[in-house]
Amino acid sequence: MKRKQSHETLANHVLSLGSDIRVETISMQGLQKRAKKTTRNKKNGRINKKKRYGRVIANRAPAMLMGVIDRKLNYQGREIKKINTVEVKASQFHHGTGTYHNKDLSERWNENILGERIQRDLYSAFLIGNTVDTLDAIDIDLCNRGWHNFVALHHQEVARLKQHGNKQMRWYIA
Numbered sequence: 001m002k003r004k005q006s007h008e009t010l011a012n013h014v015l016s017l018g019s020d021i022r023v024e025t026i027s028m029q030g031l032q033k034r035a036k037k038t039t040r041n042k043k044n045g046r047i048n049k050k051k052r053y054g055r056v057i058a059n060r061a062p063a064m065l066m067g068v069i070d071r072k073l074n075y076q077g078r079e080i081k082k083i084n085t086v087e088v089k090a091s092q093f094h095h096g097t098g099t100y101h102n103k104d105l106s107e108r109w110n111e112n113i114l115g116e117r118i119q120r121d122l123y124s125a126f127l128i129g130n131t132v133d134t135l136d137a138i139d140i141d142l143c144n145r146g147w148h149n150f151v152a153l154h155h156q157e158v159a160r161l162k163q164h165g166n167k168q169m170r171w172y173i174a
Contacts, residue, residue, distance in 0.1 A: 003061055004068075011068040021069060022081045022128050022135070024090070083128055087136040090124040095143040116151050119158065126150050 014021070035050040070080045083090070092100045096114045103120070110118045130142040 004064070007061070007065045007068045010065065011072055014069060015072055019073060019076060019078055020081070021073065022083055022131065023066065024085045024088075024128065025082045026085070081135055083131055084136040088128070088131060088138060090127040090138070091120060093127055093138060095127065095130075095138060095140050095147075098140060114147065116154075118151070118154060122154055122157070126154075 035048075038050070039048045040046065041048055066080060073079055089100055092102055094101060094110070094113060108120050110120055110123050113123060126146075127138050127143065130139050130146065131137065132139045
């Protein structure tokens with residue numbers, strides 16, 4: 001009950017920011033499955049756990065949040081726009097060069113995006129927000145027009161997170 005109430009509040013806040021909601025289609029079941037390969041930590045040589053994100057997904061219920069947002073958008077005659085992740089590949093794209101670069105999940109920062117150090121997830125969200133109407137490609141001209149505003153907001157948010165000192169976010173902004 002408490003999770004549903006917090007999702008309703010969060011959905012109201014998200015919709016107060018705008019009604020053009022774009023999300024990547026992500027397999028929640030794929031995130032819950034255990035890793036198949038046994039791997040070792042590069043720093044200390046220990047075997048990595050095969051556990052994935054099952055408990056986190058169960059506790060946070062992202063699919064429930066998307067359902068609440070979609071329901072509220074339906075009242076307005078709108079719906080969530082789902083990005084074609086196979087075509088867009090936002091986490092690998094560099095809008096300055098128009099090229100794709102494979103990155104490990106552990107690489108949290110894009111080091112040289114038009115001379116800036118940008119957090120990977122925030123940059124992906126920026127690119128998703130600048131997709132074409134068919135939701136299968138990134139509009140590079142739109143990215144270039146909004147770039148300076150995004151960089152200013154990015155640096156402001158990273159500074160806010162560092163000042164806040166949230167232990168769970170330290171890996172994110174390190």
